[in-house]
Amino acid sequence: MEKQQNVIDKIPQDILFQVLDNPYESMIIVDQDGRILFISKSYEDFIPIPHEEAVGKHLTDVIPNGQLHTVIETGRAKIGATFTVSGQPRVIARIPLKKDGKTIGAYGKLMFWHADKVGELYQRINALRGKIQLFKDTLNAIYKSNYGFDNIIGNSPLIKHAKELALQSALADSPVLITGESGTGKEMYAHSIHRASKRRDKPFVSVNCSSIPKDLVESELFGYEPGTFTGALRKGKIGKFELAETGTIFLDEIGDMPLNMQVKLMRVLQEKEIEKLGGKPRKVDFRLIAATNRDLEQMMEDNTFRHDLYYRLNVVNIRLPPLRVMKDDLPMLVNHFIKEIRQVMPKDVSSISDEAMEIITKHSWPGNIRELRNMLEGAMIRCKGAQINVEHLPPGLGKPACVKLSDTTSGYTLREQMENAEKAIIREALEKAGQNRTKAAKMLGIHRTGLYQKMKKYNLAG
Ligand SMILES: Nc1ncnc2c1ncn2[C@@H]1O[C@H](COP(=O)(O)OP(=O)(O)O)[C@@H](O)[C@H]1O
Numbered sequence: 001m002e003k004q005q006n007v008i009d010k011i012p013q014d015i016l017f018q019v020l021d022n023p024y025e026s027m028i029i030v031d032q033d034g035r036i037l038f039i040s041k042s043y044e045d046f047i048p049i050p051h052e053e054a055v056g057k058h059l060t061d062v063i064p065n066g067q068l069h070t071v072i073e074t075g076r077a078k079i080g081a082t083f084t085v086s087g088q089p090r091v092i093a094r095i096p097l098k099k100d101g102k103t104i105g106a107y108g109k110l111m112f113w114h115a116d117k118v119g120e121l122y123q124r125i126n127a128l129r130g131k132i133q134l135f136k137d138t139l140n141a142i143y144k145s146n147y148g149f150d151n152i153i154g155n156s157p158l159i160k161h162a163k164e165l166a167l168q169s170a171l172a173d174s175p176v177l178i179t180g181e182s183g184t185g186k187e188m189y190a191h192s193i194h195r196a197s198k199r200r201d202k203p204f205v206s207v208n209c210s211s212i213p214k215d216l217v218e219s220e221l222f223g224y225e226p227g228t229f230t231g232a233l234r235k236g237k238i239g240k241f242e243l244a245e246t247g248t249i250f251l252d253e254i255g256d257m258p259l260n261m262q263v264k265l266m267r268v269l270q271e272k273e274i275e276k277l278g279g280k281p282r283k284v285d286f287r288l289i290a291a292t293n294r295d296l297e298q299m300m301e302d303n304t305f306r307h308d309l310y311y312r313l314n315v316v317n318i319r320l321p322p323l324r325v326m327k328d329d330l331p332m333l334v335n336h337f338i339k340e341i342r343q344v345m346p347k348d349v350s351s352i353s354d355e356a357m358e359i360i361t362k363h364s365w366p367g368n369i370r371e372l373r374n375m376l377e378g379a380m381i382r383c384k385g386a387q388i389n390v391e392h393l394p395p396g397l398g399k400p401a402c403v404k405l406s407d408t409t410s411g412y413t414l415r416e417q418m419e420n421a422e423k424a425i426i427r428e429a430l431e432k433a434g435q436n437r438t439k440a441a442k443m444l445g446i447h448r449t450g451l452y453q454k455m456k457k458y459n460l461a462g
Pocket residue numbers: 151152153154180181182183184185186187188189369370373462
């Protein structure tokens with residue numbers, strides 16, 4: 001310190017003066033009371049009085065919105081803040097001056113004297129900010145929830161309980177696991193939970209784990225940095241966790257997540273940190289909802305689902321009942337769907353005959369509410385009048401899954417009848433196999449991919 005002092009002492013005064021006062025520096029020095037000791041000439045453009053008259057006055061008498069004296073109170077430097085001078089934003093540095101540990105004054109300077117340049121930069125940043133907001137809004141509009149609890153129909157005790165639990169969990173921010181057979185409304189519940197949560201205005205990003213090829217799961221979920229791969233993928237990819245940032249990520253069919261990815265997912269949940277391929281770990285804020293129609297407990301026993309992940313996900317478990325145990329809700333659901341489908345179908349169908357309702361009640365609905373809705377959609381297409389009657393229902397409905405020839409007036413072709421039978425058989429096999437597709441395919445003597453294709457065709461997947 002002393003040595004430095006000696007060096008400075010040897011600098012000729014006129015040189016020191018130029019350092020303090022030149023056209024490229026705008027500097028103010030104040031004492032511990034905030035009174036101006038020095039103000040460089042170039043500051044004159046920004047203050048209403050000649051610069052020599054400013055000396056001795058309090059900073060705020062000369063620059064009413066000046067903040068320099070605040071660093072005297074805090075004793076801490078403030079570098080790079082913006083400050084508006086003559087209506088122009090400037091980047092400033094405010095530095096406290098100390099002696100024996102005590103603040104005895106402060107000096108401040110405009111770091112980018114070329115106001116135009118800062119202004120330009122500021123405008124560009126502002127324009128970019130606007131653009132980013134636009135993209136965020138667009139993303140939020142694309143990744144949004146499509147359902148709320150109001151859309152979930154049903155009054156039976158099990159549904160009531162599930163809805164209540166879902167609503168409670170929406171208010172918390174912990175993971176939720178939704179289990180239930182295919183078509184019981186798992187996805188609807190996930191959407192509704194997000195919509196009722198504090199994250200409702202943020203993205204809701206849905207990922208179907210069963211539809212992503214095994215080796216692509218990681219890049220789908222976490223993305224990769226530009227330059228990680230060659231060719232078409234060079235530009236990099238945004239992962240689903242990144243898209244869901246501040247919002248909710250819904251991992252549907254979590255039981256189909258490959259084991260190696262289960263390990264990675266576990267880490268993400270624990271650390272709340274994701275690692276893009278080719279990138280560095282980064283904290284992300286998200287809420288997780290997972291769903292599956294698989295028996296995860298059985299999968300843990302078979303060592304195909306990790307225990308630690310299960311317990312992590314299973315903080316709240318919403319179990320959705322199959323339609324066959326909520327038959328009291330059938331009339332309500334049927335009427336709801338007739339109304340809903342009518343909105344998108346130019347038909348005047350508004351009711352259903354008692355006989356048709358009876359058949360619907362007798363059916364076991366292995367495909368659950370989704371099957372009910374699809375069936376009604378088909379019936380409404382066939383229906384020419386205002387009421388759905390028995391002849392509009394698919395043959396075999398309400399009967400065990402064996403083939404029965406429909407009468408010729410039903411309007412079903414041979415192909416349709418065969419397809420109905422095939423669908424029923426596949427469904428039964430899946431049910432017997434506990435939704436394990438490999439097992440079901442074996443039972444049916446077909447290849448796994450063949451089964452997938454048929455499930456897709458008949459809307460049994462998901
Ligand atoms: N409780 C419900 N009320 C009204 N519609 C329902 C209900 N549950 C399911 N659905 C209907 O069934 C369809 C399938 O539901 P989804 O949430 O995709 O089931 P899952 O994910 O369990 O297979 C939905 O699109 C919706 O039309």
